[in-house]
Amino acid sequence: MAELKKTRPQNKVGDFFVDTSCIDCGTCYWMAPDTFIHKEGQSAVFHQPDSSNEKSKALRALYSCPTFSIGHTQKSSLDKEVEASFPFPIGDPKDSIYLTGFHAENSFGATSYFIEREGIEGPKNILIDSPRFFSKMAKKLCERGGAYYQFLTHRDDIADTDKYFEAFSAQNEPKRIIHKDDATKDSLKSYEIILTGHEPYQLDSETLIIPVPGHTRGSCALLYKNKYLFTGDHLAYSMKLQQLVAFKRACWYDFTIQIESMKKLLNFSFSYILPGHGAPFESTPENMKKELEKCIQWMES
Numbered sequence: 001m002a003e004l005k006k007t008r009p010q011n012k013v014g015d016f017f018v019d020t021s022c023i024d025c026g027t028c029y030w031m032a033p034d035t036f037i038h039k040e041g042q043s044a045v046f047h048q049p050d051s052s053n054e055k056s057k058a059l060r061a062l063y064s065c066p067t068f069s070i071g072h073t074q075k076s077s078l079d080k081e082v083e084a085s086f087p088f089p090i091g092d093p094k095d096s097i098y099l100t101g102f103h104a105e106n107s108f109g110a111t112s113y114f115i116e117r118e119g120i121e122g123p124k125n126i127l128i129d130s131p132r133f134f135s136k137m138a139k140k141l142c143e144r145g146g147a148y149y150q151f152l153t154h155r156d157d158i159a160d161t162d163k164y165f166e167a168f169s170a171q172n173e174p175k176r177i178i179h180k181d182d183a184t185k186d187s188l189k190s191y192e193i194i195l196t197g198h199e200p201y202q203l204d205s206e207t208l209i210i211p212v213p214g215h216t217r218g219s220c221a222l223l224y225k226n227k228y229l230f231t232g233d234h235l236a237y238s239m240k241l242q243q244l245v246a247f248k249r250a251c252w253y254d255f256t257i258q259i260e261s262m263k264k265l266l267n268f269s270f271s272y273i274l275p276g277h278g279a280p281f282e283s284t285p286e287n288m289k290k291e292l293e294k295c296i297q298w299m300e301s
């Protein structure tokens with residue numbers, strides 16, 4: 001729980017505040033950009049939400065903050081409503097894509113996504129990376145059939161994958177997926193699908209896994225319905241630069257190889273980028289290619 005006595009002096013005084021435990025993961029900046037801002041190395045409230053829409057966004061950020069660093073003093077029925085709104089829908093409603101919220105500190109607050117979909121023999125839902133384990137969230141996901149696949153974009157965002165796996169195992173046989181080059185000794189032995197090599201892997205008719213080494217050796221993106229690209233830490237949208245970017249200072253393997261992986265994405269069509277860190281980005285497939293080319297030029301400069 002955020003502590004009022006540890007509130008940052010950079011906050012605008014009022015209902016919402018950020019305390020000194022913030023790890024500057026960036027989640028609140030994109031979830032509630034009308035309220036939170038990066039200030040002197042951590043987050044701060046620069047504008048107190050004054051409409052129910054702004055307040056709902058600020059509360060979504062509060063429930064997603066991995067370190068419980070956001071607090072507010074004037075509780076209302078909206079708190080429970082917003083907590084209950086996760087998994088929260090994004091994208092085209094007919095595609096049933098959701099933000100799970102409840103980001104984990106051990107994935108540095110990475111965003112996790114849930115795709116709800118039916119298969120011939122039952123739900124074939126996909127959990128992309130992992131939120132922190134929260135029994136209410138596990139129960140809600142189980143009520144929707146759990147996850148048939150638990151896909152991990154890379155080693156940094158594993159978080160509470162195994163706890164969710166246990167919860168889902170009570171009703172089906174989930175398959176955890178990670179690339180061999182990012183697997184730990186334990187996951188190499190116990191995970192159900194271990195990817196190898198750099199060729200795309202067709203998971204099923206609407207889901208393609210594309211290895212994109214660079215940020216880590218075993219980073220992978222997941223392309224769903226040729227429309228949604230879940231990119232982990234390979235590719236993100238910078239609200240500051242207003243363009244697609246890669247994290248050069250947070251590249252743990254090889255940035256030159258990451259540029260080659262970025263070029264590989266030009267061969268695919270998609271209109272949403274759903275990253276591990278930062279805001280989702282939407283555009284037409286044609287414009288997305290132009291944005292990607294711009295990003296590659298920026299990476300090479």
Ligand code: SF4
Binds near residue numbers: 028
């Ligand atoms: S979500 Fe929490 S940890 Fe992340 S920047 Fe905001 S206050 Fe800090």
